[in-house]
Amino acid sequence: MMVVRCILGQHNLWLVFVAALLCFSGSWVTASLFRHALRAKNSQWYAWLFLTALSSGVAIWCTHFVAMLGYGGGASARFDPLLTSISLLIAVVGSTIGFTLATCRFARFLPEIGGVIVGLSIVAMHYTGMLAYRVQGQTSWNVLYLAVSVLAAIVLCVLAVRAGVRSGRWASTCMAGVLALAVLCVHFIGMAAYHVQVTQLPVDITGRPDDSIVLAAAIAIMSFLIVGGGLVSGMIDDSSRADSVEKLRRMALNDTLTGLPNRLNFHQRLDLELEWAREHGGRLALIGIDLNRFKEINDLRGHKAGDEVLRILGRRLRGLLQDDGGEFIARTGGG
Template identity: 80%
Template sequence: MRRMRVVGCIIGQHDLGLVCVAIVLCISGAGVTASLFQHALRAKNNQWYAWLFLTSLSGGIAIWCTHFVAMLGYVGNTPARFDPLLTSISLLIAVFGSTIGFMLATCRFARFLPELGGVTVGLAIVAMHYTGMLAYRVQGQTLWNVPCLVLSVLAAIVLCVLAVRAGVRPGRWASACMAAVLALAVLSVHFIGMAAYHVQAGSSVMQSMEHSEDTLVLAAAIAIMSFLILGGGLVSGMIDDSSRAESVEKLRRMALHDTLTGLPNRLNFHQRLDRELDWARENNGRLALIGIDLNRFKEINDLRGHSAGDEVLRILGWRLRGLQNNRSGEFIARTGGDEFLALCRVVSTEQTKGFLHRLEEALFKPIRFEDTEVRPGASLGVAIWPDHAADKETLINNADLAMYRAKAERGRHPCFYEPSMDEKVRIRRKLSADLRQAVETGQLTICYQVQRVVATGEIRGYEALVRWEHPTQGTIMPDDFIPLAEESDLILQIGEWVLRCVCAEAVQWLQPYTVAVNLSGMQFVHSDIARIVANILKETGLPPQRLELELTESTFIADQARALQVLHQIKDMGVSLALDDFGTGYSSLDTLRRFPFDRIKIDRSFFGVMQTSEHTQAIVRAVLALGRAFGTSVMAEGIETAEQLSMLNAAGCYEAQGFLLGRPATLADIVKNGQITMNGAL
């Protein structure tokens, strides 16, 4: 019966055109309100206030405008007007009531706050509606149907509670459900409430009146303004959704890509490798995994600064991104500081070789930085699935093994995995761990090799050489363990220990022989070597004139300005400087001209095979001529035969060292042979 009363009120006492406008406005407003409500639920701190304001404003506007447009569409049997004050109060009730209700619903400080918020919004709709009805002034007696009135109040409260509960629940349809139920609550309150409303006209009152054009214009203006306000809220939500989507995509990209190079990162690579392995298993395919490690990145970083290292990585990242062929499943990621991993499907041997060739071209091509040219280079190791591994972890490990073999051999060509690499790498890693223990337990010893005058055999000095007395493998030569020390940065600790030990021993010699100590490139780059030398000389009391430091040209060629400053600091102390391994590497005349070397040491490679060849003699004479031109003495290394010594004597070389003149020996043995006399007991 009440349902028929409501339907009859809508059809018989309303302008259906304006009713439709009110319904569209209500549904649109409920949709915008529900959308903004979701933003308010997710917002934090000050953003919560902004979204709460927009939610409450759109909700209040939707509630009030639905009521007012529908009231303008109400066709009564008496003339009517709207009280301006009460009409304004009804709008404020809608907005502020919605504010309190949505604030409670989005706070979540207590378990039942959303339900309490829904009750508040429902009461705000009821209060707004009946305040608006009080503002509707008619000429006649107003009568109310109490059951319909009570039903409108209950409908508002129940439906708003359900609407808020739907809005706070997670899920894709939360916003749509909230909008539908909220729109139903607003429309139910109005039309059930209007069904409860009846006006008994007086005898002198005119009968039913048609709507004037002013009423229609007012209804249209209110509808347009409400749609504009709701549109503003909708646009705000859309902008936030777009910004949120962009932020999510940016965060996703940041999580899966390296920010410096733009290449995929380790996490991204592992996800891609998992997918490619699934593809290979399903299609009986093969994959090539390539481990890549830059050869000179540490040197570039140390000598030219981190900005140069970053620039090199950026350029390499740009090159590597450009060479990928996605149709062949090619994928390249940066997985560490100077480490990369590449992946491709093995369609054919030629295709894989082509990919490796493109990688080499990108990695070995020179890079211009400021006024210099950098050649990074790289070591590439390749492992094939399933030929070389049955699972992902083994595949990655085998690619690393092949890469380390390529790095050890320093060859430009990629190195493919072989089963024998496992044992060699295991031995190398074990030796590296043993070396760290050797430094801590004192397994390193110092030997000295005599340096003599070629013509007379007179002792000129000694070169200090470090040896490793391994507890199970015996004596290990520097060529075997110094590279391990440089890889682990132990060389800094070992180098300083050798320098301090040699100076402390040499100061006890009665004979004022000079003692030469080799400096590693990492010592020169990573430590304040001038300060360390000065402190050790002061601690031990060794006269600076008796110490000679030997350096290879590769130690300082990259950063010549800094090297020149450091070498002058050492030279100003009175310490001698020797250019070691001359004839290999750069061996430039500019080095002899610019740097304050006191001695040139001709590399042993010139005397290894054809000791008395005219070619070797010509080289020795040329170096001797350079020495005389620059005021620098010349010493030959690696002299092992009488023919070599005779050739040096004929060429006019003044100093030499080698097995013929004396093998490396401990200080105790040298003292025992009478070559050196100690101030005190050894």
């Protein structure tokens, strides 16, 4: 309830919404890039790891500071630029180390160790950012809530990384959700542990100054651009991978000379047609066509001319197929 009261009573809910949206979108992109890093090898592994760490660090840092700009402790405050910069560095470097260990397969428990480091980097970033928050008042901390925030970060990040390294359709989604929950828990439980005793006339905390709104919008836009860049990179890689898989599939199932389905493709289609005929009591017609005296073309005109004859015949036979999908032609000889 203290966490809920902290969110509802001491924050601008619009900025809380923006921070949560930024956190979940950044976590989803981070999880997607992390999955690419798991599959990558050699130099590509470094590239995907860099994008993963950058996306994670920026999402964590921007979530924290957008939410902090929406926080009203009853006293005027400012941010120390040096500590603010250091907190961003902590988020990016900690994510780099953690995800590097998580994507290595040299030891059994490296993903768990990597998750612990990512969780500790979130905690270190948050409380370094809190040190950068210079408020005109006396501050105090609830040690119990502080400890809970640290424990939640470690446990949830370990679970997030474990979900990410597992195979499965929902692995990336599960990792993104748990990672976002870890970031939000650290921030808002940590803010519930933070108390300010005002030493000057209190300010209205129901609304934030215009400059804070503008700064929050700038941070959010910057984060969405960086995270969006990582998302586009992942989409391009997925598209290229899909094209490569489709090209390999066509090469495996089609004759390279005529473009017709090959022997393997023919047998697969024949098995399906026979099964359909048995189930529905239908009939199947199979016609074999052989080219007489084709060897003479190769001997007299050369293999190049023979190949051209096969290509023309394949093109003409393919043009005779009906559009209803009930006919199938394949080249079962010649490799």
